[in-house]
Amino acid sequence: MSRSIERILADTSICIVVGSGGVGKTTTSAAIAAGMAVRGHRVAVLTIDPAKRLADSLGLDDLDNAEVQVDPALFTATGADPGEGELWASMLDAKATFDELIERHAPDEESRDRILGNRIYGQISGALAGSQEYMAMEKLYEIHERGDYDLLILDTPPSRNALDFLDAPKRIVQFVDGRSLRMFIKPAGFAGRIASRGTSIVFSTLGRLTGVDLLRDLSEFFTAMSGLVDGFRERAERVQGLLSAEGTEFLIVCGPAGEPIEEAGYLREKLEDLDLPLGAVVVNRIHEGGEGASRAETTKALIGAGASKDLAGRIVTSFADRNALAERDEENIDRLSGEIGDAPLIRVPEQSDEVHDLAGLLGLGSHLFGEE
Amino acid sequence: MFVTGKGGVGKTTVAYALGLAAARSGKRAIVCEIASQERGASLFERAPIGDEETRIAKGLWALSVDPAKMVREYLHTHMPVRAMAELLHRSRLFTYLAAATPGLAEMVTMGKVWELTTNPRKSPGKSRAYDVVIIDAPATGHGVALLKTPRTFREIARAGPLANQAGRIEKTLIDHETTGVVIVARPEEMAVNESIGLEETLLDAPGGGFAVDRIYANGLFPDRLAGEEAKIRQLAEVTGDGPAGAALAAAMAEIARRGAQEAQLERLRAAVAAPVSELPYLFAPRIHRKQLDALAGEIE
Numbered sequence: 001m002s003r004s005i006e007r008i009l010a011d012t013s014i015c016i017v018v019g020s021g022g023v024g025k026t027t028t029s030a031a032i033a034a035g036m037a038v039r040g041h042r043v044a045v046l047t048i049d050p051a052k053r054l055a056d057s058l059g060l061d062d063l064d065n066a067e068v069q070v071d072p073a074l075f076t077a078t079g080a081d082p083g084e085g086e087l088w089a090s091m092l093d094a095k096a097t098f099d100e101l102i103e104r105h106a107p108d109e110e111s112r113d114r115i116l117g118n119r120i121y122g123q124i125s126g127a128l129a130g131s132q133e134y135m136a137m138e139k140l141y142e143i144h145e146r147g148d149y150d151l152l153i154l155d156t157p158p159s160r161n162a163l164d165f166l167d168a169p170k171r172i173v174q175f176v177d178g179r180s181l182r183m184f185i186k187p188a189g190f191a192g193r194i195a196s197r198g199t200s201i202v203f204s205t206l207g208r209l210t211g212v213d214l215l216r217d218l219s220e221f222f223t224a225m226s227g228l229v230d231g232f233r234e235r236a237e238r239v240q241g242l243l244s245a246e247g248t249e250f251l252i253v254c255g256p257a258g259e260p261i262e263e264a265g266y267l268r269e270k271l272e273d274l275d276l277p278l279g280a281v282v283v284n285r286i287h288e289g290g291e292g293a294s295r296a297e298t299t300k301a302l303i304g305a306g307a308s309k310d311l312a313g314r315i316v317t318s319f320a321d322r323n324a325l326a327e328r329d330e331e332n333i334d335r336l337s338g339e340i341g342d343a344p345l346i347r348v349p350e351q352s353d354e355v356h357d358l359a360g361l362l363g364l365g366s367h368l369f370g371e372e
Numbered sequence: 373m374f375v376t377g378k379g380g381v382g383k384t385t386v387a388y389a390l391g392l393a394a395a396r397s398g399k400r401a402i403v404c405e406i407a408s409q410e411r412g413a414s415l416f417e418r419a420p421i422g423d424e425e426t427r428i429a430k431g432l433w434a435l436s437v438d439p440a441k442m443v444r445e446y447l448h449t450h451m452p453v454r455a456m457a458e459l460l461h462r463s464r465l466f467t468y469l470a471a472a473t474p475g476l477a478e479m480v481t482m483g484k485v486w487e488l489t490t491n492p493r494k495s496p497g498k499s500r501a502y503d504v505v506i507i508d509a510p511a512t513g514h515g516v517a518l519l520k521t522p523r524t525f526r527e528i529a530r531a532g533p534l535a536n537q538a539g540r541i542e543k544t545l546i547d548h549e550t551t552g553v554v555i556v557a558r559p560e561e562m563a564v565n566e567s568i569g570l571e572e573t574l575l576d577a578p579g580g581g582f583a584v585d586r587i588y589a590n591g592l593f594p595d596r597l598a599g600e601e602a603k604i605r606q607l608a609e610v611t612g613d614g615p616a617g618a619a620l621a622a623a624m625a626e627i628a629r630r631g632a633q634e635a636q637l638e639r640l641r642a643a644v645a646a647p648v649s650e651l652p653y654l655f656a657p658r659i660h661r662k663q664l665d666a667l668a669g670e671i672e
Contacts, residue, residue: 021379211532290618
């Protein structure tokens with residue numbers, strides 16, 4: 001199969017980049033976006049927390065919830081000609097996206113204000129497990145609906161589990177729905193009559209643990225949410241649908257060490273279980289060994305070229321360390337390629353310096369886009 | 373001691389190395405992995421540790437805490453009647469409520485971890501508190517959220533035994549004598565930025581900042597080739613593509629990498645208040661006890 005990202009993404013309108021923390025997801029997402037833009041596509045990348053130096057060098061220091069275009073002059077400065085291509089970027093603000101969502105679905109101003117002002121809402125909109133993940137998808141859906149771009153790239157938020165992302169819509173709906181809760185929690189319910197003895201035990205016990213204030217706030221929150229639930233659920237279903245829609249591809253990014261490789265294998269299995277399309281696996285930061293002569297021969301050659309015995313020894317040790325890493329990486333990658341079946345595996349060697357500008361991103365692109 | 377930092381920087385490895393270092397100095401130490409995939413088990417090449425305090429080395433115990441399961445355990449230890457706890461746990465309503473209460477599971481998790489430091493222990497059959505409790509916390513954002521859980525919970529719950537317990541735990545957490553945060557970083561741009569921001573967030577947390585004891589810059593390449601750059605370049609010209617060519621290219625790459633890391637390390641040192649310690653890059657293909665012991669030696 002072709003190993004060029006351009007070919008992989010040829011019929012793709014949404015590319016979702018997943019992987020565990022610290023493997024270079026954000027940089028890879030940006031490099032694909034930049035590479036697709038110089039190849040004439042209109043691309044937007046939705047990111048979470050780009051490196052400041054990179055964002056600054058792209059003129060994106062004020063990234064916010066709306067997309068900002070990277071100045072085409074920056075492309076021309078690197079000698080690239082994007083033609084019709086454009087690169088846009090946006091940084092997710094989960095809380096603002098949640099607020100917008102509530103505003104959109106609230107039946108009237110009063111219920112909107114009741115929710116936005118609720119203490120429980122204040123907590124969950126910022127911190128509920130999965131809310132950031134869902135908001136990333138929500139934002140993606142919103143931009144997709146507008147249809148301004150050929151390709152949208154989503155750099156998924158760092159989470160404890162890279163897959164929290166995949167069932168975020170389901171979890172958020174379960175949460176805001178709270179139907180079973182609403183049956184029991186009526187604002188007057190605590191003081192007034194309570195449905196059954198079992199329920200009253202549950203409530204009084206929980207109330208004893210958490211205090212009644214908390215239960216009252218919860219009750220108010222779910223009551224206020226009840227007007228929004230249907231709209232919210234319907235929207236979340238469409239958002240979830242986007243994951244498996246025609247034109248959506250997933251990209252797994254990982255590192256070459258043991259744990260990231262295992263994580264990538266696990267992610268791949270999970271995508272398969274959920275019937276979600278895997279476009280490619282990108283292995284970043286691969287250590288490259290060198291075909292070298294034996295230790296003794298290398299030492300001899302070094303000394304012959306004028307190195308001291310001591311320096312030759314240090315160089316040879318450093319080389320051996322590097323080759324050991326390269327060998328480990330190779331073994332891990334072999335194992336992973338055995339697991340991923342038809343999906344192409346794209347190798348990106350370790351860069352001597354971090355990518356911090358457009359030229360660097362396009363340079364990474366030479367590995368991602370291959371030689372055409 | 374809370375260990376946090378950017379994803380992928382080696383938090384768990386450093387947490388266990390800290391545990392070994394504490395144990396070597398004669399303390400009883402325990403490492404608690406929170407919502408983890410139990411990396412301690414593979415580091416120590418043993419079966420999964422699970423939610424029982426397990427001795428994994430001389431003076432070192434480990435425990436894996438899954439917040440999702442903690443609420444149930446909490447009920448069992450805090451409800452006078454076991455049957456009632458069971459009834460409550462099985463109630464669908466309760467499950468929903470527990471899930472809907474922001475921070476309940478995390479709060480109970482913090483309670484569990486806090487209990488490890490109490491003397492005498494409240495848990496039946498556990499007689500002694502640990503001298504050092506090391507929490508292998510989730511990455512930056514989630515890690516801070518966990519530290520703030522007691523405060524958050526106290527604010528939203530206001531009253532009740534859990535809110536009271538939250539108040540007590542919060543006091544322990546902001547007491548700089550007893551609790552400190554260790555930030556693990558890598559000498560790389562993104563990880564350095566995140567660590568600088570993380571320290572600021574922790575120190576300036578509204579309602580009382582947390583102590584940041586130390587920042588570990590993990591994965592520093594060796595400086596065994598320091599100062600030899602010109603010589604190596606010269607050697608490369610002499611040997612060309614000969615047998616030593618690849619070794620010399622690798623040597624140049626190592627020097628470049630070390631140089632870039634030093635620049636980031638300097639930037640980190642200049643921007644943070646906490647002392648910064650260096651931890652070496654581990655060339656071993658897999659990290660096991662031997663490498664952990666070496667890291668513990670560096671920490672001492």
